[in-house]
Amino acid sequence: xxxxxxxxxxxxxxxxxxxxxxxxxxxxxxxxxxxxxxxxxxxxxxxxxxxxxxxxxxxxxxxxxxxxxxxxxxxxxxxxxxxxxxxxxxxxxxxxxxxxxxxxxxxxxxxxxxxxxxxxxxxxxxxxxxxxxxxxxxxxxxxxxxxxxxxxxxxxxxxxxxxxxxxxxxxxxxxxxxxxxxxxxxxxxxxxxxxxxxxxxxxxxxxxxxxxxxxxxxxxxxxxxxxxxxxxxxxxxxxxxxxxxxxxxxxxxxxxxxxxxxxxxxxxxxxxxxxxxxxxxxxxxxxxxxxxxxxxxxxxxxxxxxxxxxxxxxxxxxxxxxxxxxxxxxxxxxxxxxxxxxxxxxxxxxxxxxxxxxxxxxxxxxxxxxxxxxxxxxxxxxxxxxxxxxxxxxxxxxxxxxxxxxxxxxxxxxxxxxxxxxxxxxxxxxxxxxxxxxxxxxxxxxxxxxxxxxxxxxxxxxxxxxxxxxxxxxxxxxxxxxxxxxxxxxxxxxxxxxxxxxxxxxxxxxxxxxxxxxxxxxx
Numbered sequence: 001x002x003x004x005x006x007x008x009x010x011x012x013x014x015x016x017x018x019x020x021x022x023x024x025x026x027x028x029x030x031x032x033x034x035x036x037x038x039x040x041x042x043x044x045x046x047x048x049x050x051x052x053x054x055x056x057x058x059x060x061x062x063x064x065x066x067x068x069x070x071x072x073x074x075x076x077x078x079x080x081x082x083x084x085x086x087x088x089x090x091x092x093x094x095x096x097x098x099x100x101x102x103x104x105x106x107x108x109x110x111x112x113x114x115x116x117x118x119x120x121x122x123x124x125x126x127x128x129x130x131x132x133x134x135x136x137x138x139x140x141x142x143x144x145x146x147x148x149x150x151x152x153x154x155x156x157x158x159x160x161x162x163x164x165x166x167x168x169x170x171x172x173x174x175x176x177x178x179x180x181x182x183x184x185x186x187x188x189x190x191x192x193x194x195x196x197x198x199x200x201x202x203x204x205x206x207x208x209x210x211x212x213x214x215x216x217x218x219x220x221x222x223x224x225x226x227x228x229x230x231x232x233x234x235x236x237x238x239x240x241x242x243x244x245x246x247x248x249x250x251x252x253x254x255x256x257x258x259x260x261x262x263x264x265x266x267x268x269x270x271x272x273x274x275x276x277x278x279x280x281x282x283x284x285x286x287x288x289x290x291x292x293x294x295x296x297x298x299x300x301x302x303x304x305x306x307x308x309x310x311x312x313x314x315x316x317x318x319x320x321x322x323x324x325x326x327x328x329x330x331x332x333x334x335x336x337x338x339x340x341x342x343x344x345x346x347x348x349x350x351x352x353x354x355x356x357x358x359x360x361x362x363x364x365x366x367x368x369x370x371x372x373x374x375x376x377x378x379x380x381x382x383x384x385x386x387x388x389x390x391x392x393x394x395x396x397x398x399x400x401x402x403x404x405x406x407x408x409x410x411x412x413x414x415x416x417x418x419x420x421x422x423x424x425x426x427x428x429x430x431x432x433x434x435x436x437x438x439x440x441x442x443x444x445x446x447x448x449x450x451x452x453x454x455x456x457x458x459x460x461x462x463x464x465x466x467x468x469x470x471x472x473x474x475x476x477x478x479x480x481x482x483x484x485x486x487x488x489x490x491x492x493x494x495x496x497x498x499x500x501x502x503x504x505x506x507x508x509x510x511x512x513x514x515x516x517x518x519x520x521x522x523x
Contacts, residue, residue, distance in 0.1 A: 451508025
């Protein structure tokens with residue numbers, strides 16, 4: 001939607017198509033989605049999935065000699081050669097805590113640490129603090145989840161019996177007038193659930209019960225994970241050495257392993273077919289999604305991220321969406337090198353700022369564009385915060401990270417409706433949703449202005465935002481208000497209409513060449 005036309009702080013996509021792009025045909029652009037996998041068979045993504053034409057499907061041979069066998073639509077860095085796949089993974093803080101605990105675990109005072117180990121010891125103290133904090137939080141969350149699950153199951157059972165129904169819908173329960181006081185209490189609690197958790201009237205209560213049970217299961221797994229070897233699953237299933245960047249020919253081609261809801265949702269935001277009368281409309285009208293599975297339920301590994309970026313670059317992606325992040329990055333050098341490689345090959349990286357309501361000018365959030373060795377910033381890297389439709393003081397999503405130096409711009413990221421596996425659609429919230437909005441607009445610019453380089457597209461996106469300086473909003477995670485301008489570098493929300501108008505004024509600096517053979521990802 002458009003602010004002037006619709007009174008909604010949207011991206012003016014529809015206005016861009018109707019006024020600037022009508023009757024025009026853009027050049028096809030490949031967008032890599034580094035995520036938890038993609039349902040490539042989704043009805044709204046048909047015709048928008050990248051295919052590696054250099055591979056012969058299913059022959060078990062690495063036809064293009066890139067190190068990945070049968071990588072037809074992308075690659076899964078979380079899989080084993082035997083077909084098994086990692087879905088849940090440990091957290092980076094836990095992995096690092098486990099690595100350093102034997103070295104620093106018994107040290108009582110910093111004076112016991114030699115000068116050359118002072119920085120690592122400081123790092124260890126931060127890890128230990130995170131470990132202790134996570135332990136307490138997971139215990140608390142599990143207690144809450146268990147109590148909520150028990151309550152939901154009792155309500156579900158009581159009302160199903162009273163109504164003689166197999167499935168409970170909010171309309172039916174609301175119209176029900178029980179005479180039994182216990183059933184009435186269950187009805188009241190049921191309706192309160194729908195209100196307190198913003199459940200839609202079209203959502204069966206059984207689905208919410210399932211979500212609560214999954215939340216309970218996932219929280220227990222997180223808590224249990226603090227006391228087991230955080231690398232055991234990786235060694236067993238994938239079998240590579242996660243500490244060796246040169247051990248790179250691992251994984252499998254199952255890019256839809258597990259339940260790839262997150263990656264499918266992200267892909268739909270970017271590329272779902274426009275104006276086909278089903279589902280929703282994606283941002284860009286002529287893109288192909290390259291699925292690169294490297295993000296599990298837990299923290300992604302730096303090695304996987306680095307190799308995923310290189311894979312996407314080597315196979316023709318012009319934009320890479322990265323809707324993931326973490327507070328620790330022991331392999332940052334590998335990722336920095338991959339970001340440099342993408343810059344050299346003129347590929348734009350778009351990254352979600354994170355959902356911790358933190359100022360990431362102060363708190364670490366990885367990956368980021370800050371090179372550790374030079375303290376310079378990559379000019380092909382955009383960091384995206386999440387906004388709401390507004391207009392009100394809650395315009396900046398309450399969960400979104402922010403930062404005048406580290407966040408480049410904001411984009412819609414609350415209740416974004418998009419594709420999920422099984423030809424279904426749901427509304428998700430997060431900077432994970434805001435990032436593909438920007439990635440989609442970046443691809444749209446490249447479609448119609450293919451000679452613009454990655455850094456030029458970044459310039460266009462940042463300098464065409466709907467500026468909201470002077471607009472007082474609540475700082476995420478706080479009740480305090482501040483000028484929206486302090487939350488990001490550009491002081492505004494991405495705007496496709498203005499971006500395309502600005503793009504039209506620039507002389508492209510990109511030399512368009514025919515694709516050459518794949519070179520080493522470790523160049």
